[in-house]
Amino acid sequence: MNNPIGSGATATEKVKASLAARYRRERRFKAIGIGAVCVGLLFVSFLFVSIVSKGYTAFWQTQIRLDIHFDAAVIDPSGNRDLTELGHADYASLIKQSLRKRFPEVKNRREKRTLYKLVSSGAAFDLRARVLADPDLIGTRQTLWLLADDDLDMLVKGQIDRSLPENERRLKDQVIGWIDALSAQGAVELKFNSTFFTNGDSREPEQAGIGGALMGSLYTLLITLLLAFPIGVATSVYLEEFAPRNCWTDLIEVNINNLAAVPSIVFGLLGLAVFINFFGLPRSAPLVGGLVLTLMTLPTIIIASRAALKSVPPSIREAALGVGASKMQMVFHHVLPMALPGMLTGTIIGMAQALGESAPLLMIGMVAFIVDIPGGPLDPSTVLPVQIFLWADSPERAFMERTSAAIMVLLGFLILMNALAVLLRKRFERRW
Template identity: 65%
Template sequence: MNKNTQRTIDLVNRNLAKRYRAEKRFRFYGLLSISFGLLCLVLLFTDIIGKGHSAFLQTYVALDVHFDADVLGIDNIDDETQLTVANYDGVIRKALLERFSDVRSRRDKRQLYALVSNGAGFDLQDVFRERPEQWLGKTETLWLLADDDVDTYVKSRTASGEAFTGRLSENQQRWVEALIADERIEKRFNTIFFTSGDSREPELAGIRGAIMGSLFTLMVTLVLSFPIGVAAAVYLEEYAPKNKWTDLIEVNINNLAAVPSIIFGLLGLAIFINFFEMPRSIPLVGGIVLTLMTLPTIIISSRASIKAVPPSIREAALGIGASKMQMILHHVLPLAMPGMLTGAIIGMAQALGETAPLLMIGMVAFIVDIPGGATDPATVLPVQIFLWSDSPERAFVERTSAAIMVLLAFLIVMNTLAVWLRKRLERRW
């Protein structure tokens, strides 16, 4: 072996060693990036779950409530008006005063009454109206909803007795500790969070109204976007001539997929609300706006699915006498449907998590009632999270995190369904 050959081999070996080192560094940087991303995700989930898990529990106070007819103002239990306007808060306050008989001043009484939620009277009304003849004049031990400050205090209380006092006075803390010592305070599963609409009082606030608003909005979006998106994809792939106009349409569809979502909100505000004068804050308008936003995603995924169908399928269908329409409806669309459904589900998941376009069309309103249809005033889950995150009460912090957990659960389920459908229904050619 001469010197030139040896130099060439040494040079090749050095270059190979350098290339291998570069490849190892590249792999290391890739693993480092993935690890960093997973770490951030774990920290995010840990923070959200750590703050939000307590929202699924709610504090209740046990009181010996005497349904005094004089205090309630009821002399005829068959009179629905009397049952409706009865002084249920009065019997709750009387029960509190009997439990803490040393309370005398007006200021202390107000602090004592504040231990129980403002909505406890409505709960008591529901209980009483079921069997008024059984409850009137009797004393029963009932579990009533505690105020959000008491709820926060109880949830943050450690084994050593330390807790977040917040706005509770020393007297209120002493009364709460007395109730805890008598085992008259307990935490139960917070059904209110899933069965009620929004409220100014944290302990009465729930996400049912937002979930129903999201459901109606997504229904409108799906009904409009999927047929239009599939029809547009079929036309562009099977019928549209290849010229500068179709090229322009394809470029604009791809560009619309990257447009910030708030632009669609401005478009909906200008056209549907200002020009057509449709009502603000209804799922119908929200669904139309989200349809415009999700259409590019559905069209692009549907076109990709149609392209993936082998040309031999089309040729075989046409060869046995099928028309072009029959070839598309009976052969191409059924084979492309798994990919189309996957794109639709991903588009719906994207629409479910959107906030900005819905803020622009007024779905940021404070809605207490549960919407019953697409034309009733409503908000959606992401906007509900936005509203709660801006509330000053500490109890809304945990409810904000809990609502985020519910939203993430929906998104994970929808994306998992999309992956499952693709794996389950796709065909490899």
């Protein structure tokens, strides 16, 4: 009897052979997928390790212990405790006097100038703030920890190679000897760098912080949230529940989808032309930054909100209408509460995208050098990504360290926001 499958193997054998080949292809494809995931994780891990290894030291700052004599003849020669006079006193001379007393062998003028540079120029402002806060310090002697210069900080952290020839490193042998002498006396220590989170930008790396950028980002994101969330939700509800299906709504939907793919710098150009040049709003202000980021995040929020509304089963709508609810009541009492978790998730993802944007904010002037902490949405300010951009362009090694540390803070906020989005989705998501 002839074999209908073929003259060779039986049908069962051919099926087994084809199944074996399919299983091999499946295992091969699975192995390729696992390999791709591992390669991706390897690159991400390399990125994180590189950033953390370069930036974690910025969370500690070298300080020098000095015995400061708050000489009344220097600070308050009139003895009136006048705050204006106290504020204009020469506090740097108190630090110089303490250093000369610590190293009496330094006599040369050039060597003295080098010795004075061991302490940051911001230490004088620290003494000024202490005296203005407590004038009773005048005439007393205090042992204080003062901020060290950035080169000394890099040496203590091991970022300057001592083994290099003297002419190939920033610190001379004499300076290193002074630092070693201070370290032997326990007068040099690494302490937690709280000023990194409280100070604004500075020309001196050891005084620079992200406090101004954090407040600028906070005001900018707050304005973005207050504008983008209600407008995006209202737009999605109208388009999904109330808008008629015609060419106009189709045109709106196409434009919303296209706007989601527009490069962010285009929104910056739009904000520069409309909000600054036409309406005359102040440059470098979080208000303008929030308006620009609102335009950028609206498409993302609208698309996510419409997807959340579509996920609500039609039976919910039909049941609400069947018991006599109006269409408005059906939407706001039944559909919208069930779609709100998805809307919140989309909004948080859009806000995380806005937090990491720098190109549109550069176009509206938020790249300015801002020292003061902004007190409101109309004050000049910068944001964290722009601060990172500015520091990355600085040649000092200490600024490179702070760049990586600021990236770590930014990544921490982005991970936190995305984790919040996942938790909200898991907590309130309903499966139908």
